[in-house]
Amino acid sequence: MARLGIGGWSVRLIVLGIGVALLFAPFLFPGVRAIEVAARICVFIVLVASYDLLIGYTGIVSFAHTMFFGLGAYGVGIALAQHDASWSALILGGAAGVLAALVLAVLIALLSLRVKAIFFAMVTLAVASVALVLASQLSNLTGGEDGVTYSAPDLFSPATALFHDATGRTARFFGVRMDGKIAAYYFIFGGSLVLYLILLRVTVSPLGTVLKAIRENEARAEALGYRVVAYRTFVFGFTAVMAALAGVLYATWLQYTGPDTTLSFEIMVDILLMVVIGGMGTMWGAVIGAAALVMAQYYLRDLMQAASDALAGLPLLPDLLNPDRWLLWLGIVFILLVYFFPAGIAGTLAGRETRK
Amino acid sequence: MPPSLETRDLTIRFGGHVAVNAVSCAFHPGELTVIVGPNGAGKTTYFNLISGQLRASSGQVLKDGRDIGRLAPSGRARAGVGRAFQLTNLFPELSVLENIRLAVQARSGVGRQFLRRASGHRELIEQAEGYLAQTRLTEVAHQPASALSHGDQRKLEVALLLAMEPDVFMFDEPTAGMSLDHAPDVLDLIAEIKKDRSRTVLLVEHKMDVVRALADRIIVLHNGTLLADGKPAEVMASDLVREVYLGKRGAA
């Protein structure tokens, strides 16, 4: 049962560690940048986990995942930018984005899930490209390349005090100001946690087993009486909704929505890398992959700067570790990871433990 | 008694080659029909047409009088037509128990539940364990199907069909490539199925002793055509069948 996502203890321990770190992130890692990283990890865990359900569990290759992510985000972004920063605008905009994602996903699925996997992947690529073009063309709605900036509901404003201390100022817990930013972070954390737990539950449900059966041997699943096309359509629509909800969370957090943060193919590549690094078809891998890649993207440069400074005076090394070369090093780290963890970190660790 | 399964003029062409040629035949509950014929006769193709892996060029497939010829394989399975494959056809990375549970679950209709734990359906797991015990696979229940020996994989293939609990059981050379100590297990299971008079069994088998022991009726396919149909003794005694079966003596 190497790939079943049951996982060995070391995988669970790592995931638990990441979960605890995220839960206490505002207190453990104070600072604007750290909380930015933590929120991004939360959202990407949902995004990657939902993509894993699609590609790792069911075996469907899609390049439209960021499009669904973007639909949720733009729903919120446009609604909040056009109206006031109210909860009703957030909820209605988010709901519209999620619904659009669902309808589009079901349409794509019904029209093309019957064809060969490679054609399906191409269709998703084409539709996602169109969405990207539309987002930049419909600029009076979407803000084009610049995107839209807006305010979230007041609760999430940095000026909002969640608690007051004796003097009437914003209270501090463990030195951290209890302001709207904290509320926003826990909104993102809680929302992501709920969505992730739902995804996790799906993988151990009766339907989850059918999805794995379809990945393993589609014709046999059909011969047992499962309507493979219906299951595929369901999972494509379901993961689209999950991605769109992740988009809703991220747009609420960033108070900005643009092609670079939600729609671009760079994000699609990030998701693919996270799924591969974490381990396909494991669900735990989403947590590990998202945490690892987001951290690398934010901190590798700092780390290299520090290393380069520390080694100043030595020949060649400081130059090799110049922060400008961070993408090169990121690439090398990927290659090493794929070499030493061919089934992803979660997949390979779990596999080692079950084989003992 | 009305037939539970019937094919009428069932035909399929691959390009110019007619692999199954206007085969009309009815199969009744309580009856075990062995289908014989040389390699390439069209036995597997006939099964594929019945269970829906292939669409007929013309002709009909009737289950309890209803035309199921346009249904997808899943629809035919739900209509009570079950099939085991000649080439082992399993879910290789899933455990043996999960393989069986999938078959049990397909007929129970809980496959659509996505927010409940599969492990909460004790009754499905217990049923699955029953089929494992029946096919003597309990010991390997938690191994991935791909890790099984060839003989155990053949047994799992049979167990999947049993777990479907269909009205019509189709076995395609279930003992092919099995060692002599495994084969009797499988044949006993098939004999067991036969005892339930509401079930219809179709069996493709080459081994003549097996045929003799189990068959109520034999049909002979040759070049896609139904060549003979009758009681085992009659069919095996006929010159035509001997000619087809015992090498090309007639043609030489």
Ligand SMILES: Nc1ncnc2c1ncn2[C@@H]1O[C@H](COP(=O)(O)OP(=O)(O)OP(=O)(O)O)[C@@H](O)[C@H]1O
């Ligand atoms: N999908 C297909 N496309 C083209 N030809 C096919 C296809 N399936 C079967 N055939 C041909 O139809 C004929 C019958 O094949 P089939 O597998 O039904 O024989 P069989 O009686 O099951 O033989 P065996 O005893 O070897 O299993 C063969 O000539 C085969 O090559």
Ligand SMILES: [Mg+2]
């Ligand atoms: Mg055959």
